Amino acid sequence: MDDYRIELARRADAAPIARMSERYVEAGLKPAWGAVRIGWYIRDPDSVVLTARGPDDIAGFAIMRFGDETAHLNLLAVAPGHRRRGVARHLLTWLEDSALTAGTFVIGLELRADNAVARTFYASLGYLETGEVPGYYQGIESAIRLRRDVRVSREAPGTRHTSP
Numbered sequence: 001m002d003d004y005r006i007e008l009a010r011r012a013d014a015a016p017i018a019r020m021s022e023r024y025v026e027a028g029l030k031p032a033w034g035a036v037r038i039g040w041y042i043r044d045p046d047s048v049v050l051t052a053r054g055p056d057d058i059a060g061f062a063i064m065r066f067g068d069e070t071a072h073l074n075l076l077a078v079a080p081g082h083r084r085r086g087v088a089r090h091l092l093t094w095l096e097d098s099a100l101t102a103g104t105f106v107i108g109l110e111l112r113a114d115n116a117v118a119r120t121f122y123a124s125l126g127y128l129e130t131g132e133v134p135g136y137y138q139g140i141e142s143a144i145r146l147r148r149d150v151r152v153s154r155e156a157p158g159t160r161h162t163s164p
Contacts, residue, residue: 004059004087006094009049014039017049017061024077029138033075038063041074050094052078052087062091064099064107071099073109088121100150107150110136110143122146126153 009017014035021033041047041063052060060078064071073095078087099107111118113132123129127146136143 004052004054004082004085004090006090007051007053009038009042009051009061011039011042013049013051013058013061014042016058017051017063020058020061020077020079021075024079025075029140032138041065048095048098050091052082052091054082060087060091062088062095064095066099066102066104069104070106070108071095071104073107076109089125092125096148096150105149105151106147108145108147110145112137113142113144119144122148 017038018031018033018035021038022031026033038049042049044065046067047063047065050062050064051058057079059082060076062076063074065074073092076088076091078091096107099105107127109122109127110133111122119129125148127148130145130147133143133145135141
């Protein structure tokens with residue numbers, strides 16, 4: 001992660017984030033997260049649009065909206081050339097720590113039901129599946145709902161840490 005900086009998105013980041021969303025999150029769907037919508041989240045005081053910046057570009061991003069009691073992770077994506085380097089974990093940890101500081105203790109999200117990689121990633125961070133929503137994505141694909149109480153350890157259920 002030394003090659004990346006976690007930073008709040010700037011207005012100029014809206015278009016590149018929208019392109020990443022279309023390519024890596026919304027593939028096969030009609031794009032719903034364009035630059036105008038992302039720009040709104042960048043300006044919204046109840047939302048955080050976070051970027052992981054590599055040496056030359058935005059390597060990943062996350063968008064979360066905070067409520068009084070819960071927060072909702074709208075989008076999280078990492079470009080393929082930057083995956084498996086801890087970028088998504090660092091973005092999400094930053095957002096979880098912010099939620100905890102803000103007194104918003106539960107984070108919810110949805111992901112495509114057939115996205116096994118994302119399901120494994122979130123489970124490794126202690127997110128629990130709470131249900132399936134048929135046709136959630138434009139009537140085409142089902143979503144899996146997940147949630148996590150950030151007051152609880154990040155250790156996934158059933159895992160153990162052992163001394164080396």
